[in-house]
Amino acid sequence: MFARQSSSDSETFGRPELCAWQVAPGVFWIQTTEPQFSRKLEKREDVHRVEVNGVNHFRRTFEMRGTWRKIRRIIDRYLLSAGDQVSWGFWLQGASKQPGSISIAARSNLRRQAVLLPGGALL
Numbered sequence: 474m475f476a477r478q479s480s481s482d483s484e485t486f487g488r489p490e491l492c493a494w495q496v497a498p499g500v501f502w503i504q505t506t507e508p509q510f511s512r513k514l515e516k517r518e519d520v521h522r523v524e525v526n527g528v529n530h531f532r533r534t535f536e537m538r539g540t541w542r543k544i545r546r547i548i549d550r551y552l553l554s555a556g557d558q559v560s561w562g563f564w565l566q567g568a569s570k571q572p573g574s575i576s577i578a579a580r581s582n583l584r585r586q587a588v589l590l591p592g593g594a595l596l
């Protein structure tokens with residue numbers, strides 16, 4: 474679901490605000506630049522913080538033991554739970570409240586245009 478970047482000696486999974494990579498067999502580091510993800514990771518019993526760095530920005534790195542499958546599921550779940558983030562690249566759009574012209578399925582009179590009136594009536 475999310476980006477996987479590969480190179481000859483490392484592989485990462487996730488987005489810039491939450492990503493992971495394997496540092497040893499069965500050992501992964503998860504890095505975040507978002508305080509909300511850091512709080513979630515700190516609450517887990519199977520995670521411990523290994524690094525806090527960043528000058529004038531937030532960045533924390535955590536260590537977790539497991540498999541790629543476990544790490545991917547955690548990152549996917551955390552990123553999907555942060556649906557109100559602006560970085561997702563899409564926003565919900567509301568439908569227009571004003572009546573207007575819409576296309577409808579052709580009827581026997583071959584008219585394809587209709588005018589939607591308040592209350593849902595068609596002309």
